[in-house]
Every structure is written in structure tokens, then in C-alpha cells.
Amino acid sequence: MRSECPIAATLDLIGDRWTLLILRDIMLAHRYTFSEIAASEGIATNILMDRLERLVAAGILERIVDSADRRRRIYLPTERGIGLIPVLIDLVVWGNANTPAIGAAEVAEASRIDRDAVIRQFEARVRESIARKTL
């Protein structure tokens, strides 16, 4: 693809069928490990692996070893990754209003009233998790 358009360049990184769902798992649902993410939707493990590696390579996620259980790898969003929360929130709002999906209705409703507050709230939670995990 490779375009000078920022939308096209962004979709080169996150514009496939799984990447934004993975980022949703990590940043909205607080699922930070390979097996938690794999269990949440029916994503094939080789695809999940590939996407996590790409996201790390793109500087959107960071991979750290869990010091409490060194088998476990924790995938945490970088600042660049946190910057995608607004996109996820917009998708929740649109999906809630325009698809039969019923989940996260409170988030959608709260976002319609004060989007910035909802985004700040998720950002704060993610940063809190990062601080806790990287200790």
C-alpha cells in the first residue's frame, strides 16, 4: 500500500481484521497476555503471534516478561498505542448505534455525553496497569 495519506499509513499498521480487536482486548478489556487474548475471540494462535510481533515492531506495544511467572509475556501499550484509544471509542459508539451488537452500551452512552472524559478514563486505567506490571 504505502501512501503519503496518514489514514492509509495507519491502516497499513492496524487495518486488518484482527489488530484492532487485539488492541481492544489490551486497552479496553485489560487482557495483557497471549493466552488471555487468544481465549477472548477465536483467533488462530499463529495469527495472534504475527500481529503481536507487528505491533511491537511498530512501537505500538511493548513485550515484557512477567517477573512472577517467567513463562508469561505481558503485552503493554506504548504511548503510541494509548493514542489509539480514541479510535476504539469511536468504533464502540458507531457499532453500538449501527450494528446489532449489544455489548459495552454504557461506554457508548457515556462517550456520547462526554467522549473526552471516557477516553481519559481508559487512558488512566491503562497507565495504571502499566505502572503496576512494570514494577
Add this chain to the structure above:
Amino acid sequence: MRSECPIAATLDLIGDRWTLLILRDIMLAHRYTFSEIAASEGIATNILMDRLERLVAAGILERIVDSADRRRRIYLPTERGIGLIPVLIDLVVWGNANTPAIGAAEVAEASRIDRDAVIRQFEARVRESIARKTL
């Protein structure tokens, strides 16, 4: 895929590598016909056709015959489609800050200052085009 999560349900509709670029062409760049969109990026015509049909089927776009040239089909966003402008704007902002893409820097900058105003502006332009084309 097909989930009860509104993000997953939305990505079922628009979460592939081309659909959001097509919507960007239509709603931000005001390219309303098959050939205009086909020319803007290197999208294969069979894929473009498939995506336009899906978007029409999903109620995101509407297809009308150009009365001035009946060969031409004009693809216009519905209200549901217009509702995706915020997603596009977020992608412009993120891509401008986090990818080497250089286009649309003014839009990104203006959105950082007053996102709602930029969205309203694009919405107004699209509605104006729709009014003109459907006459």
C-alpha cells in the same frame, strides 16, 4: 467473527484493508464515482466493486445513477456512513503523529485544536454534495 462487541461488529463491516480508504475517498476527498476511487489508490476493480456493494448492502453508502451521464454511478454516504467521519478524523490525527505520512497535516492540526469543528465541517461538505447530486 460476528461478536456481541460493537467494535468487532463494526470491524466485520469496515475492518479490512480497503473499506476505510474508500470511505475516506468519498467523505474526505469527495471522490464519488467508481473510476475516481479506483484511480486514487491502486485498488483492484473487482475488490473495489465488492467493497462498494457491501457498503451499500450495509446501508453505509447509497448508489445513484448520474442523471447527467447515465454510465456514471455516484456513491453517496448515508447518515450511517456520515457517522464514520469521526473514525476517519481520528485516523488522520494518529497517522499524522505516528507514521511517516505527510498528507493532510492541516486537517490533523485543526483536529487537535477543535476536533468537533473539523468533523462538523466535513459533515456539512458531504451533506452539501449529497443535496447537489440527488437533485
Add this chain to the structure above:
DNA sequence: TTTCTAACTTGTACTTTGCAAGCTATCACA
């Protein structure tokens, strides 16, 4: 030391995409 679990990896079938060429309807012009 055996068993279990988490994170990968590999192989193979299947689905989607990309490319090139073609088709049909309509328009522009002589």
C-alpha cells in the same frame, strides 16, 4: 521427576486478494 501450562512454531488446506483481460451500456463527435 512427572505433569501441567504458557508461549510459540510448523504444516496443510482453504479463503481472500491482486492482476490482467474482457464485456456491455452510454456518451461524444464526425
Add this chain to the structure above:
DNA sequence: TGTGATAGCTTGCAAAGTACAAGTTAGAAA
């Protein structure tokens, strides 16, 4: 009225990406 050009759309086939199942390795737990 006929000829060429253009817009939208279709088809066939090769290449790429995805899904499913099974296997491997490192570390934990008993």
C-alpha cells in the same frame, strides 16, 4: 448513423493471507 472512447462491472488464474490442528520448548507446580 456509425465509430471510438469511457464508465462500470465481470471473469480467470496466480499469489498471498488466514484458519485449524498438531507439535515444540521453557518454566512452574506438585
